[in-house]
Amino acid sequence: MEPYLKMVNVSKTFPGVRALRDVSLEVARGEVLALIGENGAGKSTLMKVLTGVYRPDNSPDTKIIIDGFEISIESPTHARSRGISIIYQELATVSNLTVAENIFLAREPLTKLGLIDHKTINRCSRELLDSLNMDINLKSLVGELSLGQQMMVEIAKAISYDAKILVMDEPTASLSYKETVTLMNLIRDMKAKGIGIIYISHRLEEIFEIADRVTILRDGVSVGTLPVAEATKEILVRKMVDRDLLDIFVKNESFTQSEVILKAENIRNIKRKNELGGVQLQNISFELRRGEILGFSGLVGSGRTETMELLFGMHPYKGDIYLSGKKLHMKSPRDAIDAGIGFATEDRKQLGLVLDMTVRENISLPSLESISNMQLVNKTKEREICKRHVDTLSIKTPSTEQATINLSGGNQQKVVLAKWLQLAPRVLIVDEPTRGIDIGAKAEVHSLLTELASKGVAIILVSSELSEILAMSDRIIVLREGAIAGEFTQQEATQDKIIACAFGSGEIIGKAV
Numbered sequence: 001m002e003p004y005l006k007m008v009n010v011s012k013t014f015p016g017v018r019a020l021r022d023v024s025l026e027v028a029r030g031e032v033l034a035l036i037g038e039n040g041a042g043k044s045t046l047m048k049v050l051t052g053v054y055r056p057d058n059s060p061d062t063k064i065i066i067d068g069f070e071i072s073i074e075s076p077t078h079a080r081s082r083g084i085s086i087i088y089q090e091l092a093t094v095s096n097l098t099v100a101e102n103i104f105l106a107r108e109p110l111t112k113l114g115l116i117d118h119k120t121i122n123r124c125s126r127e128l129l130d131s132l133n134m135d136i137n138l139k140s141l142v143g144e145l146s147l148g149q150q151m152m153v154e155i156a157k158a159i160s161y162d163a164k165i166l167v168m169d170e171p172t173a174s175l176s177y178k179e180t181v182t183l184m185n186l187i188r189d190m191k192a193k194g195i196g197i198i199y200i201s202h203r204l205e206e207i208f209e210i211a212d213r214v215t216i217l218r219d220g221v222s223v224g225t226l227p228v229a230e231a232t233k234e235i236l237v238r239k240m241v242d243r244d245l246l247d248i249f250v251k252n253e254s255f256t257q258s259e260v261i262l263k264a265e266n267i268r269n270i271k272r273k274n275e276l277g278g279v280q281l282q283n284i285s286f287e288l289r290r291g292e293i294l295g296f297s298g299l300v301g302s303g304r305t306e307t308m309e310l311l312f313g314m315h316p317y318k319g320d321i322y323l324s325g326k327k328l329h330m331k332s333p334r335d336a337i338d339a340g341i342g343f344a345t346e347d348r349k350q351l352g353l354v355l356d357m358t359v360r361e362n363i364s365l366p367s368l369e370s371i372s373n374m375q376l377v378n379k380t381k382e383r384e385i386c387k388r389h390v391d392t393l394s395i396k397t398p399s400t401e402q403a404t405i406n407l408s409g410g411n412q413q414k415v416v417l418a419k420w421l422q423l424a425p426r427v428l429i430v431d432e433p434t435r436g437i438d439i440g441a442k443a444e445v446h447s448l449l450t451e452l453a454s455k456g457v458a459i460i461l462v463s464s465e466l467s468e469i470l471a472m473s474d475r476i477i478v479l480r481e482g483a484i485a486g487e488f489t490q491q492e493a494t495q496d497k498i499i500a501c502a503f504g505s506g507e508i509i510g511k512a513v
Contacts, residue, residue, distance in 0.1 A: 039410025083164030095143030295473030
C-alpha cells in the first residue's frame with residue numbers, strides 16, 4: 001500500500017532536551033497507524049511537527065512528504081489546508097462559545113450581507129453530531145458540557161475539515177463506554193472513505209481493535225514499526241518501557257481496615273437559578289474505611305465528578321459528611337484541605353495546575369503555610385520537598401524550575417499527585433488519575449495508591465477504565481443519573497455487571513474497550 005504521508009528523519013530539540021531524534025513514519029490511505037510510547041517519548045512533539053505547531057530541526061535528511069510532494073509545513077492553518085487535522089489530548093474548545101460556534105470557529109460561513117450565517121452553522125453542526133450519535137444542544141455553551149461531550153465536539157470540528165490525515169491524541173480518555181464504541185465505528189467508516197489516521201493511545205486494547213500497524217517511540221527514538229497482527233501486548237510493552245509485562249504492577253492485596261474514615265449521608269448538590277445543565281445528585285450515601293480503595297464507576301455524566309466536588313467543598317450541598325465521626329461544614333476546598341481531604345481532579349489543565357508556574361511552585365502551592373516563616377517561603381525546604389517528589393514519582397523534567405506547561409500530560413498528572421502527597425491527606429480523592437498516562441506510568445501511580453492505602457490513607461478512585469476500577473478497587477460503587485445504581489465487592493464485580501448497572505439494564509450496549 002503506497003504511503004500517503006511520509007515523515008523522514010525528523011528531529012526536534014528544545015533547550016536542554018532532545019525530544020526527537022531521526023524519527024520516521026508512514027501512513028497510507030485508509031490505514032490506522034497507532035503511535036505509542038511512554039509519556040515524554042516524543043509522540044505529541046512529532047505530531048506537533050506534522051501539524052505545523054513546531055518546526056523540525058534543520059537537516060538535509062529531514063523530509064515531510066504528502067501525496068508524493070515534499071512540503072514544509074509552516075503553521076497549523078497551512079497543515080489543515082493540506083488535509084492534516086488533529087484532535088489534541090488537551091481540549092482546545094472555547095468555553096464561552098456554543099457548540100456550533102466552536103465547530104466553525106474562525107471559518108464561519110457568511111450571508112450575502114456579510115453576517116455570520118448561524119442557520120448554516122447550526123445545520124452543518126447538527127449533521128456532524130448526528131453522525132457521531134451525539135445528542136448535544138447546539139446552543140449550549142461548551143463550558144457547560146462534560147469532558148466527554150467536549151471531546152466529541154472536538155472530533156466533530158476535526159471531521160468538518162476535508163481531512164486526508166487525521167491525528168487522534170488519546171481521543172477516548174474522557175469518553176464513556178458508549179461514546180467509545182461510537183468512535184470506534186466512526187473510525188472504521190473513515191478508513192473505508194480512505195482517510196489515514198494516526199491514533200495515539202495508552203490503552204493497548206484499542207490498538208488491537210482498530211489499528212493496522214503500530215509505531216513505537218522510546219526516549220524520542222523510533223524503536224520499531226510492525227503490523228498489529230504480528231504484535232502482542234507483551235511485545236509492545238517491552239518495546240515501550242524496556243521491561244517485561246510481568247514487571248507491570250497489579251494490585252493483589254487489600255489493606256481495608258474496620259474504621260470508617262469518611263461517611264456521606266444523603267448528599268446532593270444545591271442548584272442555583274443561574275446554574276444550567278449538569279447532574280442533579282440524588283441522596284448519595286456511602287462509607288469509606290481506613291486503607292480502603294473505593295472505586296466509583298459509571299458513564300460520563302452519571303455524577304461521579306459532581307459527587308467528588310461536593311466532598312471537597314467546591315459547591316453548596318445538602319446532606320451530611322462526616323470525617324472520623326465528626327460532622328464537617330465545608331464551604332470551600334480550604335475547609336476540606338484543613339480537614340485532611342485531598343482531591344486530584346480529572347481536569348488537570350483547568351483545575352489541577354497553574355500551568356505557567358514551575359514544577360516546584362505547583363508541588364508546594366497547597367502547603368506553603370507549612371514551609372513559610374513570617375510569610376516568607378523557605379526556598380531551601382521547598383526545593384528539597386519538590387526534588388523528593390520528583391524522584392519518587394519519576395517525573396520527567398529537565399529541572400524543577402521547568403514551567404509545568406512544558407511537561408507531557410502524564411508528567412503533569414504526576415505533579416498534581418505530588419502536591420497532594422505533600423499534604424499527607426487522610427482521604428485522597430483521585431478522579432481519572434491515569435487519564436493520558438502510559439502503561440509504565442500507570443503502574444507507578446497504581447503502586448503509589450496501594451502504598452498509600454497500606455499506610456492507612458482512605459482513597460476514592462474515579463475512573464472510566466473498567467480494567468483500572470476492577471484491578472484497584474476493594475469495593476465499587478456505580479452511579480447512574482446522579483444516583484447510586486449498584487455496589488459490588490471486588491469478588492462480586494465483573495466488567496459485564498458494571499456496564500449493565502451503568503446503563504440501567506442487563507443488556508450490554510456495545511463492547512467496552
